[in-house]
Amino acid sequence: MYYVVTLATLVTMALALVRALLGPSIYDRLLAANMFGTKTVLLLSVVAFLYGRPDFLDLALVYALINFIGVIAVLEFIRDREGSDAKKGPGNTAT
Amino acid sequence: MTMAIDILSWIMLTAGGIFVFIGGLGALRMPNLYTRMHAASLTDTIAAVLILGGIMLQAGTTLATIKLAAILLFLLLTSPTASNALASAAILSGLQPEEGPIKPREDDA
Numbered sequence: 001m002y003y004v005v006t007l008a009t010l011v012t013m014a015l016a017l018v019r020a021l022l023g024p025s026i027y028d029r030l031l032a033a034n035m036f037g038t039k040t041v042l043l044l045s046v047v048a049f050l051y052g053r054p055d056f057l058d059l060a061l062v063y064a065l066i067n068f069i070g071v072i073a074v075l076e077f078i079r080d081r082e083g084s085d086a087k088k089g090p091g092n093t094a095t
Numbered sequence: 096m097t098m099a100i101d102i103l104s105w106i107m108l109t110a111g112g113i114f115v116f117i118g119g120l121g122a123l124r125m126p127n128l129y130t131r132m133h134a135a136s137l138t139d140t141i142a143a144v145l146i147l148g149g150i151m152l153q154a155g156t157t158l159a160t161i162k163l164a165a166i167l168l169f170l171l172l173t174s175p176t177a178s179n180a181l182a183s184a185a186i187l188s189g190l191q192p193e194e195g196p197i198k199p200r201e202d203d204a
Contacts, residue, residue, distance in 0.1 A: 061162060
């Protein structure tokens with residue numbers, strides 16, 4: 001049964017990667033990266049029990065923290081950047 | 096008793112896998128950023144609770160359960176914060192949500 005959850009998580013990570021490559025604005029890419037990180041935490045937790053190695057839970061814990069810090073840091077970085085591609089994308093009506 | 100816990104755990108794990116897949120599909124197929132964010136935050140909350148809860152039931156009363164509870168606590172604290180920061184940054188940069196019915200896009204995978 002762990003295999004089913006592992007497979008679903010891996011497929012979802014692939015879908016998030018496709019969204020990160022397609023995504024028209026930079027926020028779509030950032031959303032996909034955040035989602036990929038959360039799925040990595042879930043995947044590490046499941047794999048820890050799939051292979052019977054609970055040490056992986058420490059990695060999942062650290063990854064959860066680093067993912068959050070990374071997303072907030074990138075958001076701070078792109079906030080007022082000039083010339084970013086955040087202004088592109090079909091959902092945008094402002095200039 | 097052990098059987099009941101096993102069955103409950105498998106049900107939670109399977110439901111969590113289904114929710115993860117639905118959220119990933121929604122994040123790929125939804126038409127604009129805010130609806131995609133809605134689909135992605137589905138996997139951050141309910142799927143994480145179901146999967147980690149199912150593993151916790153399998154682990155029993157060990158140190159692994161405490162670590163899993165810590166992971167779940169961090170996920171439940173940080174992912175709404177990240178979603179909020181992402182949405183407010185997108186709004187401030189001028190990415191307005193569309194109003195009215197949204198037509199599906201054909202050019203997207």
